[in-house]
Amino acid sequence: MQQPSKFAPVLISSVVMIILLLFPVLNLINLICCAGIIIGGASGTYYYAKQLDKAGQVIQNKDGIMIGLLSGIISAIIYVIFSTLITMIAKQNPVELVYEMTQQYGFNIPPETETILKQIKNDYETNGFSFFMIGAQLVSTMVSNCISGPLGGLLAASMYNKKKNQ
DSSP: OOOOOOOHHHHHHHHHHHHHHSSSTTGGGGGTHHHHHHHHHHHHHHHHHHHHHTTTTOOOHHHHHHHHHHHHHHHHHHHHHHHHHHHHTTTTHHHHHHHHHHHHHHHOOOOOHHHHHHHHHHHHHSSSSHHHHHHHHHHHHHHHHHHHHHHHHHHHHHHOOOOOOH
16 A cells, blocks of 8 residues: 655644744744744644544654654745745844843953854844844754654654554
8 A cells, every 4th residue: 555645744744843943923832842843743643643534554663753844844935935035034133132131130241252242243234134133033944843843743643553453
């Protein structure tokens, strides 16, 4: 028998992850050990398990991991694009917020960091974004999504198989 396509489950997982990352109140769920990303990976995997069940097949753990990983990569890229566009539209310079917070709490910024922050601030003032910040955000989001997404897929596949076997 031919296995169903993983395109729709990856798309579902990616959409759930992006929604839970982008929207201000919903993204608070990610403060609990990236629960939103885990839920995203699990949602696509559950959908895929249902498709396999209709075809008379059983989902394997590797399928859940792959769905979570692919959707983690896709959602990280799309999230960084949207958050950069939002920052550009809002004309928000996050470096100014860093300066305000360090002054408010009485922290001193080391000279090396000051140089980097000034360059990033200039990038935001001239371009509306900073390639350094885009890269840092992409790497951090990619790492967290590519760990938590497959974890959600693995959990969903394991739980679905356990439920089905009972």
